[in-house]
Each structure stands twice: as C-alpha cells, then as structure tokens.
Amino acid sequence: MSTLIAAENLGHAYHDEWLFKNLTLGIQTGQRVALVGINGAGKSTLLKLLAERFSPLEGKIVKNKFVKIGFLDQEPSFPDGYSISDFIFSLENKQQQLIKAYEELIEDPNPDEKTLNRLYEELSEHNAWEYEHEIKTILSRMGINHLQQQISTLSGGQKKRLALAKLLIEDPEIYVLDEPTNHLDIDTIEWLEKLLTSGNKTILLVTHDRYFLDNVCNTIVELDRGKIYNYSGNYAYFLEKKSEREASDESTFHKNKNLLKKELEWMRRMPQARGTKSQARIDAFYDLEGKTKQRSDNQSVTLNVKMARQGNKILELDHIGQSFDDKKIINDFTYTFKRADRIGLAGKNGTGKSTLLNIITGYLNPEKGKVSTGDTTVYGYYKQGGLAFNEKERVIDIVKSDAEYIKMADGSMISASQLLTLFLFPPKKQHGMVEKLSGGEKKRLHLMKVLMQNPNFLILDEPTNDLDIDTLNVLEEFLENFPGVLILVSHDRYLLDKMSEQLFILEGNGEVTIYNGNYSEYRTSLDIPKEKPPVKLTKSDSIDAPIASKKLSYKEQKELDDSEKRMHDLEISIDKLTKSLLKIDNKNYLEIQSVTEKIQSEQKELDVVLERWLELSELK
Incomplete structure (x- = not known):
C-alpha cells in the first residue's frame, strides 16, 4: 500500500493554545481511518489541515499533487447566489454538464423536444447514462429533488446533505469527512455505509456513531493531549488496546512521580556550586518534571443532577392531528405516558418528528385533539439546533444566569464553577469566551443547561451530534439510571438500541405506529416475509392466547x-x-x-x- 497523504511534524495552535506539536501521521491507499478524541482535542482542525483548507503553524502536509481530496466540513459554506444545480455539477466535467442540462430541461413543464433529443444523443455518445443514474440515486438518497432551488433557502441539515452529495458524486482519491452522519436518517446512513465500503476507497473521518465507525473503518487513530496513537482494527479492538495503554501510562506516571520526589530532595540538598558531573542529573530532573506536569488525570463527566418529583398523571395525547400545507403530518394519534417510559422516535427526515415533540412540549397547539399535561411534569428539551449563545460572553456567566448553586441527586449543593468542572470545563475554559469553545463543547454546555432544570420528562433531539464518544458513554450511563420519562430522537442506532424500549414510528403519511422493542428488533421484523408479519404486542394486549404452530418439512x-x-x-x-x-x-x-x-x-x-x-x- 502506498501513502497518499502524510503530516510531518505538524503543529497548530488555536486562540494561543497549542492543540498539538510534532505530530506525524500517514494515510495509505485503502485505509478507512476514524479519528477519535475528546471535544476540543483538535480533530476538526487536523482534518482541515490534511484537507489543505489552511496551512499549519509548524510542519507540513505531503501528498502527490495529482491526488484529489474531497472534504466534508461540519458546517459547509457555499458560494453566494448558487442554485443546487450550479453547485453539484462541475464546469470542467463534460458528462456532468450534459446531465445538468438534461435534468434542468426535464424539470421544465414544456421542454423543447429538439434540445431534449440532442441532449439524449449526446448523453449516449459520452456514455453518461449510467453516471446520470448514479448522480440521481445519490441526490435522491440525500433528499435533493429540485435542482433549481437556491442554496440560500436550504436549512443547515439540507446544506450538509448537499455538500455530502457533491463529494460522493466527485468520488475523490481521499474522503475527509467531519461527522458525515449528522442530519441523515438511519436508512440513508446504512446506504452510505455500503457505498463507502465498496471498492477500495481511502477515508479519514470523525464520527460519534459507533455502529457507523465499526462498519466502515479498519483503523482507529486517537488524538489525545496532542499526541497520536494508531490502532489497526475495529472500535472494540481500539477500546481494548486503549485501556492497556492507559493502565501503562498510569503506572509510568506514579513511578515518575515517586522518582520526582526523590530527585527534588536531591536538588534541594545539593550545594549551590554544582559540578559538571551533576549536570546530566539536573537535566534529567527537569525533563522528568516536564513529563509529570504534562500528564492530567483522566476525568469523567458526572451527570447526577436532581430530578423533580413526578406525579401519577404525566402527559396524555388524545386523538392528536396536525397538517401543514394540506399534508397530514400526524393523524389521530393517542397515547398516555407512563412512569419510566423510554421511547425512541423513528422515521425518515421530514416525517414529523420535530412537530410531534413541539406538540408534546407545548410549543405548538395541535389542529385536532387535546394535550393534557400533569401538574408535576417538568420538561428538559435538548433541541437539535442547540442554544444561541452570546459568543462574547464568559462560559461561567452563561451557567450563573440560571443559578449560582445547583442541587445534586444526593441533596448536596454545588457552585456553577464546580458543575462546569464536572462537565470537563476546567477553570481556564470557564472564564474564557464562548467563541473559544469547539462545536462539541458548545453542545456539552447546552446539555448541561438542560439537565440543570431538574427535568422528569427528558426529550433529546439528536443529542449525539458533535459530542465526543467519551461524553456519549457517560451520557448513556446517566440515561440508564434516569428514572423519569425519556423521548429520544437519534440517528445513532447504538444509542436507540441501548436506551429505548418502545418506538414511535412516523410513517410519513400521518400515521404513528407504536412498536414494542428497540430499533434493531424493529429492523429485523421488517425483514420477515410480508405474508407472515411480526406480531406486535402493546402493553394492553393479552399474551395468554396459544399460537398455532406449523410442522416444518x-x-x-x-x-x-x-x-x-x-x-x-x-x-x-x-x-x-x-x-x-x-x-x-x-x-x-x-x-x-x-x-x-x-x-x-x-x-x-x-x-x-x-x-x-x-x-x-x-x-x-
């Protein structure tokens, strides 16, 4: 295998703080590499450096000048005044320009037949029909149907899907992807997995989606405190080897700490007039001191805020109906929420998941039906779009605007600063400006503010976007022990499987189907032959009736x-x-x-x- 791109002695700083120095990394043909690390470690910065979006402060990026890199940014930017068609189809590509002209013409209600016949012949002449089918498949999968639509009218999620579609159409030698599964529904994610693992694609990506990571990647690269650690294998193998490394680091740290104490005593006892014989030992002392200071104890987020008391009546949805522009979004849906309900919302993008959540929380009054909320119900609503923080405000002031002190689950009171520390915001970051936080750190701050409200009815709308895997693991631990009602909207199949016991499936035609089981069980049920549909039991169904058996041949x-x-x-x-x-x-x-x-x-x-x-x- 040949190395397509390499970073040599790379160093880069952000807001006067070094993210990494002397970093070396190579990506070989056919490698599918996942870059992992905590929020703020510099993952997105490293991706942009390797994609040559800007130059490093130290070191260099080495690659063949003919190797084409395709880069998907977390928040893509687009030229002003462009339509979807202008952006998707490259001016340098003859086949794409023919396809563009053909697609634009067939969108016209009264196309010119002569032009249409000419384009048909030219597409055949340039063997472009198969390519046209591939492009239409990709655009359709990404929910892109109207090529003349202006990009400026698209939502953030639609823009991310548009940028991904263009990259897949171009099929570069190296795919550099920053959170590619954000804003995709699960069906599209599973399709993308198959596409990226076909052929011999070379990929470097950052993702929080552990199923996607396991299914796509064959190499894990961890960025930890400015250093790179390589693991050849899947995510489970990485976790095994990482725990071994951390155990070794812990042992080495304690040995260094004990040795440093002895050396410190020697330094203090030594006469002022140090001889040349001692200089090597003095140099070794300062080197050891530097290594010990660099090491920071492993921290973990501790989510144990107090939950508000929950009464017998929680929430009742009675024959809810809602439509927009004559399209039925929710049709005659009834459900009574019970204590400790753990519900996942499943359905393709645009089927009405956010509409249902807005009705549940009172942000939207339904056209039909009645919503009845219990007196003790306290919502905690983590929205996909996040909070609009004042970028020039200090992190600690944002928390203090809610409360100076917060009550924990054990009844103790802690200060805003202590709570921020539990959420991995050290004092330096607490007193820094919000603009200095990474995208994932801002999401973590948003999540913290939601949990500070002591909710007993928690709604998480795509909580995994931009959070690091370490934070996700602890969030899962919190959710497993959360005694209130949980509604989870996520394209993260691992999280849905682990956290939900029941699904509300929005079919897209206004119907909401209730399925008892997690997402993987639901998907398995879809694969069972249609003539023998799976039996779905609601909690009110009887399970005593005998089921007739069939003798196998x-x-x-x-x-x-x-x-x-x-x-x-x-x-x-x-x-x-x-x-x-x-x-x-x-x-x-x-x-x-x-x-x-x-x-x-x-x-x-x-x-x-x-x-x-x-x-x-x-x-x-």
Whole structure:
C-alpha cells in the first residue's frame, strides 16, 4: 500500500493554545481511518489541515499533487447566489454538464423536444447514462429533488446533505469527512455505509456513531493531549488496546512521580556550586518534571443532577392531528405516558418528528385533539439546533444566569464553577469566551443547561451530534439510571438500541405506529416475509392466547438444525480470532488486517445464518 497523504511534524495552535506539536501521521491507499478524541482535542482542525483548507503553524502536509481530496466540513459554506444545480455539477466535467442540462430541461413543464433529443444523443455518445443514474440515486438518497432551488433557502441539515452529495458524486482519491452522519436518517446512513465500503476507497473521518465507525473503518487513530496513537482494527479492538495503554501510562506516571520526589530532595540538598558531573542529573530532573506536569488525570463527566418529583398523571395525547400545507403530518394519534417510559422516535427526515415533540412540549397547539399535561411534569428539551449563545460572553456567566448553586441527586449543593468542572470545563475554559469553545463543547454546555432544570420528562433531539464518544458513554450511563420519562430522537442506532424500549414510528403519511422493542428488533421484523408479519404486542394486549404452530418439512428441519450448529461454530471461531487479534503486535499491520477481514467475513456469514434461523424458528 502506498501513502497518499502524510503530516510531518505538524503543529497548530488555536486562540494561543497549542492543540498539538510534532505530530506525524500517514494515510495509505485503502485505509478507512476514524479519528477519535475528546471535544476540543483538535480533530476538526487536523482534518482541515490534511484537507489543505489552511496551512499549519509548524510542519507540513505531503501528498502527490495529482491526488484529489474531497472534504466534508461540519458546517459547509457555499458560494453566494448558487442554485443546487450550479453547485453539484462541475464546469470542467463534460458528462456532468450534459446531465445538468438534461435534468434542468426535464424539470421544465414544456421542454423543447429538439434540445431534449440532442441532449439524449449526446448523453449516449459520452456514455453518461449510467453516471446520470448514479448522480440521481445519490441526490435522491440525500433528499435533493429540485435542482433549481437556491442554496440560500436550504436549512443547515439540507446544506450538509448537499455538500455530502457533491463529494460522493466527485468520488475523490481521499474522503475527509467531519461527522458525515449528522442530519441523515438511519436508512440513508446504512446506504452510505455500503457505498463507502465498496471498492477500495481511502477515508479519514470523525464520527460519534459507533455502529457507523465499526462498519466502515479498519483503523482507529486517537488524538489525545496532542499526541497520536494508531490502532489497526475495529472500535472494540481500539477500546481494548486503549485501556492497556492507559493502565501503562498510569503506572509510568506514579513511578515518575515517586522518582520526582526523590530527585527534588536531591536538588534541594545539593550545594549551590554544582559540578559538571551533576549536570546530566539536573537535566534529567527537569525533563522528568516536564513529563509529570504534562500528564492530567483522566476525568469523567458526572451527570447526577436532581430530578423533580413526578406525579401519577404525566402527559396524555388524545386523538392528536396536525397538517401543514394540506399534508397530514400526524393523524389521530393517542397515547398516555407512563412512569419510566423510554421511547425512541423513528422515521425518515421530514416525517414529523420535530412537530410531534413541539406538540408534546407545548410549543405548538395541535389542529385536532387535546394535550393534557400533569401538574408535576417538568420538561428538559435538548433541541437539535442547540442554544444561541452570546459568543462574547464568559462560559461561567452563561451557567450563573440560571443559578449560582445547583442541587445534586444526593441533596448536596454545588457552585456553577464546580458543575462546569464536572462537565470537563476546567477553570481556564470557564472564564474564557464562548467563541473559544469547539462545536462539541458548545453542545456539552447546552446539555448541561438542560439537565440543570431538574427535568422528569427528558426529550433529546439528536443529542449525539458533535459530542465526543467519551461524553456519549457517560451520557448513556446517566440515561440508564434516569428514572423519569425519556423521548429520544437519534440517528445513532447504538444509542436507540441501548436506551429505548418502545418506538414511535412516523410513517410519513400521518400515521404513528407504536412498536414494542428497540430499533434493531424493529429492523429485523421488517425483514420477515410480508405474508407472515411480526406480531406486535402493546402493553394492553393479552399474551395468554396459544399460537398455532406449523410442522416444518424434513428439509426445513434439517436446515434449522444445521443453522444452529453453524452459528455455534462461527461464534467460537469469531471469539478465537478476536482473542488472537489482541495478541498481535501493533506494528504487524498486514496480519492485523488479515485477521480483521476474516472476523468481518465470518460475522457477515453469522448474520445471514442467524436471519435464516429466525425465519425457520418463526415458521415452527
């Protein structure tokens, strides 16, 4: 494999603080690399440097001048006055210009037939029909249908999808993607996974989506306190090796600390007139002191704010109906919320998830039906768009504007500054301006302000966007122990699986279907043949009625038995391969790659066998 792009001794600072120095990193052909690290570590900055969006303060980026880099920014910018068509189709690409002219013409209610026939012939002449189909598929998947629409009229999510669509159409040698799954629905994310893993694409991305990370990437690069750590393998392998490294770092730190105490005593006892013989030891002391100061104790977010008392009546939705521009968004939906309900909202973009949340929280009065809220219900609503912070305001003043002291779950009171520290905002950041925070740090501040309200009915609308994985892990821990009602809107399948016990599925035609189970169970149910639809039980349904069984044929019974044995063999093999992966030296990339690919191959086979086993078991 050849190296397509490399960073050599890279150093960059932001607001007079070094994010990293002497950083070296290489991306090879066919590598699909996930860059991970806490918010504020410099991940987005490193992506922009590698994509040559600006130059580093130190070091250099090395690549072949003919290698094309496609960069997806967290918040893409566009030329003024451009339509979607102007942006998507490149002037230098003859095929794209023909496709642009053809697509614009067929949008016209009265197209000129002569021009249409000429374009048809030219598209055939340039073998562009297959390419036109690919472009239309990508645009359709991204929800882009009206090419003449001005980009300035699009929402932030639509702009992100438009930028991603252009990058996929261009198919560069290197994909550099900053949070590519933000603003995509789950169906589109699963389609994108397949597209990015087809062929031999070279990818560097930042994502919080652990299923996406595991399914797409074969290398993990961690950016931690200005240093790079490489892990060849999937996310589970990275976590294993990271814990080993941190245990080693902890041991080394304590050894250095003890040695530093002894050396400090020696330095204090030593006479003022130091001889040349001692100079090496003096230099070693200062080097050891620097290493010990660099190390900061691992911190974790502790989310244990007090929850307001919850009464018997929480929230009742009675025959709710809502439409916009004659389109039904919600049609005759009824539900009574119960204590400890854990509900995930699922549905494609534009099916009405935000509308339903706005009705629940009282931001929107429904056209039909009645919303009845309990007297003790306290909402905590984390909105996808975030809060509009004053960029010139200090972080601590934003928190103090709500409360100087906050009551915790154990009844103790802590100051605003102490709460910020728990949320990984050290004193220096607390007294700094909001404009100096990264996108993820601003989201973390928003989440903190929501939880400060001591809600007992928590609504999280895409909470995972731009948060680092470490913060997500602790947020999940908090949600697992949260005793109130939780409604979760997320394209993060891992989070939906872990946190929801029931789904409200918005079908897009006004219907809201209630499904008892998590997202993966719901997706599995969709794959069961249509003639045998899955039985959905609501809590009011009886489960006592006997279910008629069907006798399998000899061939089906044998297939069922063979499936069970094959699943057992595959599980044992995958377990052995995973354990062997942990023993391979990090530098032996080829062996790691070979074992990783074998694990992925056997896991795919296991999924297929399991799916067939479920079908046969259902028939039986």
